[in-house]
Amino acid sequence: MKKIKVEDYNPKWAHGFNEIRDALWHHVSPELRIEHVGSTSIPGLSAKPIIDIDIVVKHKADVLDLITKLEDLGYIHQGDLGVPGREAFKRSINEVPLLKEHHSKWMPHHLYVVLEDSLAFKNHMHLKEYLMANDDAVEEYGELKKALSHKYPHDMDMYIQEKTPFIIRVLKASGLSEEELKEITKVNEA
Numbered sequence: 001m002k003k004i005k006v007e008d009y010n011p012k013w014a015h016g017f018n019e020i021r022d023a024l025w026h027h028v029s030p031e032l033r034i035e036h037v038g039s040t041s042i043p044g045l046s047a048k049p050i051i052d053i054d055i056v057v058k059h060k061a062d063v064l065d066l067i068t069k070l071e072d073l074g075y076i077h078q079g080d081l082g083v084p085g086r087e088a089f090k091r092s093i094n095e096v097p098l099l100k101e102h103h104s105k106w107m108p109h110h111l112y113v114v115l116e117d118s119l120a121f122k123n124h125m126h127l128k129e130y131l132m133a134n135d136d137a138v139e140e141y142g143e144l145k146k147a148l149s150h151k152y153p154h155d156m157d158m159y160i161q162e163k164t165p166f167i168i169r170v171l172k173a174s175g176l177s178e179e180e181l182k183e184i185t186k187v188n189e190a
Helices: 012-027 060-072 119-133 135-151 156-173 178-189
Strands: 033-037 051-057 075-079 086-091 109-115
Touching: 012 033, 012 051, 012 109, 033 119, 051 060, 051 119, 060 075, 060 086, 060 109, 109 119, 119 135, 119 156, 119 178, 135 156, 156 178
Parallel strands: 051 109
Antiparallel strands: 033 051, 075 086, 086 109
């Protein structure tokens, strides 16, 4: 089983995201919004060194077209993995996305196609915006992630379960409604 590794913030994460984003734009559509989300997008926050990327679409019909384009680049579609409004993709090799003009390995990343009005995307953006504006929360969250990675070095389910209350608290402080918070809790318990 893979060990959970949380590292101090690394500015290379932003650079790695920019490289992947620029490459994807050329192959999916430069009109699409591509967001760096998750812990690696927050300066100063300790994180697992895996970039989270959301490709944002307005309509569900756009998702099918993107699935094909991303599969052509070597991504494997995994479905929504229990999170409505979000389609997940994984990489089988480090060279994905496969591009003729780029032959090196990319930074490790998770790729999602999200509906603009989905709770999944709102969660990502509310959490990011709150943390970007609150240094104390960044420090607290980083310390929590490090502690949990030591407490549960091989148990991703427990690592996620024990950081969920912090995320819920931040999302509540960021303005999500009680109904949206209930939905998040259901998704995290699934």
